[in-house]
Amino acid sequence: MHRVSALLAALMLAIPAISSDSTAAEPPVGKLIYLPAQPANIPANMVAVPVAIWSNGQIFMQWMFVPAQAIASMPALAGSAPAILSPVTSAVSVPATAATTAASAATAMPAAAASIPAAAVSAPSVATAAAINVAGKFTGSTVTHARSMAATCYSCHGTDGKSHSAIPPLAGMDKSYFIEQMKDFKSGKREATVMHQHAKGYTDEEFQQMAEIFAAVKP
């Protein structure tokens, strides 16, 4: 069972428990690191719900399909803002929500997301911003995403960025220099044989995460 279907199963199981569950989850706080493109083909009778997974100040979004019927049976919740999600970048600052119901935690995420301007997700058939707090179960997510991502560089630049060839080392590289170079590769400002192609595959936030890893390595 891959992750999304695991979550979906959890969702199905959880539905009867909604009204009695008054344990407010901790709201997501941090930067929106990743939001994949909105799904194009949504199966009949399903809605695509963006799901937040967060820890250590960073939020990842995924789309999951949820039966429309299940969504329709949810009680409406008061005091929340409309959700508009922007792909990437801006910091998500989570304001204190006024809601005092069990819903408060869940409303926090979209309230925060609403502060992100531009490039809004607009298809009305797509439900927005369900937040799943897996904090505690998921403490490693940011760390492991970052380390896994940085490890994609090691194939050419050497393990931990310690290169022993004509390919430049990344170990110990200044954080802002790394980020600037990656952005320049991405924009085409810095010419390259191959790095412009790689740079376009990562978000600016991911450059930041990788930069932190390489800066921490003793060359």
Next chain:
Amino acid sequence: MSMQRRDFLKASAAGLAISGLPLRAYGNAAKAKVVIVGAGFGGATAAKYIRKWDPSIDVTLIDREGKFVSCPLSNLVLAGLKTLDNITRTYDGLKSHGVNVVVDDVTAIDTDKRVVTTAKGSFPYDRLILSPGIDFRFDQIEGYDAKAQETILHAWKAGPQTLKLRQQMESMPDGGLIVVGMPLAPYRCPPGPYERVCLMANYLKRAKPKSKIIMLDANPDVASKKPLFMKAWDTLYKDWVEYRPNSKVLKVSADNMTVSTEFEDLKASVINVIPPQRAGHVAELAGVRTDSNGVWCPASFVTYESKSKPNVHVIGDSLLSNFPKSGHMANNMGKVCANALVEMLNGREPNPIPIVANTCYSAVSEDKAIHVATVFRYDPVKDQMTAQPGGGISADLSEVESVYAEAWAEGIWGDVYS
């Protein structure tokens, strides 16, 4: 806006409901055991990175070969530009990371009892990673039997066959014909056959200028880095390379030294036929070679866990995927798999949105090379790895990329085996 608002509210409720629930519980062994079969780019990387990220995990790496001979750069050995020693690495570096290296043949895998059996021992596991590479389907080509295989080589696993094919080229007369046959995609190393033709031609141009190569490609067109290979053939090897698309090798005869397609029979001095392929035999032993043709292994792109056998993970060329079957991809999958297993064996969720990248260089001459590069990101809705925009091939054949191609090899061999 009101629509959005309403939808959000509903979704929020769903989110809330989930928040109190425990997610799927993963194993939590005191000292977890991971067994890995296959010490190539995929398996050896997974072994090293599991140890790097959690040294408490016990890792056993099994391979029938006592050392690693790289397929990347092996075409340079054919051209006489590298030796086999140049592209061989030992497992000593892996041992220094605490990997238990076992050189032996795997004879059985019991996925219920979770035990791998080899000729000399048995190895229980909590998680098993299979990175067995490819097996050849000689039965798909008439006449390509064990006896014919002594003369008609694939040289598609670097090692003795690489040297033997080199010797065949050296001993053929000037004016002789080499026929190279390649299978329909997917096969190991998409640009590899075209690189091979370039480097064989490079040798002929220097040593046997009256000779020629005919390439029989089962595919309808050059399947990788097309404009660049076409340019290499046009500008560097015009008199030495003849490329024929839609030309699947149907039959070979070692006795007559002939190759047959639907259209013609060719008689040649050297015949090099790369057969169609499938996931390595070990995948069959574990019962994970379960795609609709029984050829490749379907698995999760988040954990690489087989879709048919729990606790068995499949990486590298054996995987059913849209990935190019390259060493670089296997290396990247090894890291994602290692990352996921380290989390799961510690009772945590794996990274839900893995990223892998491919960088693949091909030499087209002694001093020019080309590349293709792609970043893939997991899309949980489609349950597939999506090639990110921006990837692509070299602008041109270049000397600087020839330097990088060698540096790439040093880099990745070091990343896997040092």
